[in-house]
Amino acid sequence: MRHQNQPYGVSLKTQELYALVFATRYLDIFTDYISLYNIVMKLIYLGSSFSIVWYMRRHKLVRRSYDKEQDTFRHLFLIVPCLFLALVLNERFTFMEVMWTFSLYLEAVAILPQLVLLQRTRNIDNLTGQYVLLLGAYRAFYILNWIYRYLTEVHYVHWITWMSGLIQTLLYADFFYYYFHSWKNNEKLQLPA
Amino acid sequence: SSADNIKDEL
Numbered sequence A: 001m002r003h004q005n006q007p008y009g010v011s012l013k014t015q016e017l018y019a020l021v022f023a024t025r026y027l028d029i030f031t032d033y034i035s036l037y038n039i040v041m042k043l044i045y046l047g048s049s050f051s052i053v054w055y056m057r058r059h060k061l062v063r064r065s066y067d068k069e070q071d072t073f074r075h076l077f078l079i080v081p082c083l084f085l086a087l088v089l090n091e092r093f094t095f096m097e098v099m100w101t102f103s104l105y106l107e108a109v110a111i112l113p114q115l116v117l118l119q120r121t122r123n124i125d126n127l128t129g130q131y132v133l134l135l136g137a138y139r140a141f142y143i144l145n146w147i148y149r150y151l152t153e154v155h156y157v158h159w160i161t162w163m164s165g166l167i168q169t170l171l172y173a174d175f176f177y178y179y180f181h182s183w184k185n186n187e188k189l190q191l192p193a
Numbered sequence B: 001s002s003a004d005n006i007k008d009e010l
Helices: A012-029 A036-058 A060-065 A076-088 A095-109 A112-120 A126-152 A159-184 B002-006
Strands: none
Touching: A012 A036, A012 A076, A012 A095, A012 A112, A036 A060, A076 A095, A095 A159, A095 B002, A112 A126, A112 A159, A126 A159
16 A cells, blocks of 8 residues: 555445454453563554555545445444444453453454445456455464364363354355456456446 | 464564
8 A cells, every 4th residue: 555555445334343352352451461472462463454455545645545335344233233233242240351252252343444445446456456355364374273272272262252253254165266266267256246 | 362372462
């Protein structure tokens, strides 16, 4: 974006949801210290997600070419149900725990505005296609980790993390399918409307 | 819960 001064079909809605995901998940940087790595990575996640949102909102060139009439997914349709579910389905009814659970549920669906935008914009830019592919792959690798830990560690069970991570990965499934086919047939990636 | 999970999963 910085280099070409254009948003490449990246959905601002999704970027804002990700910023909210990390803001609600990493509240513990104020309460307890786990390790230097832990706090540094959290600050990187927060810094990068908020700077993308800031850049897309503030930078005059990016903002002008960002197609806001296409990226119209209403956040609240995702935020409200996730908040409600986090209030009902959590492991401990404390503020931190509910916020953390909310961030997991929200992360599972945060990609939806981006996928909708990709369906609407006919020609998907390579950069954006790769970006979404890697976001999905990151999640898929977590599932491999969970399987390994379930098999090797006694009582390693995290239903909330597993279910939201699984749903998140499933949302990418059709994108992976079309991405693979466009790569195999060496065609431009297009998602059916 | 977030306590035991946050240690190994960002």
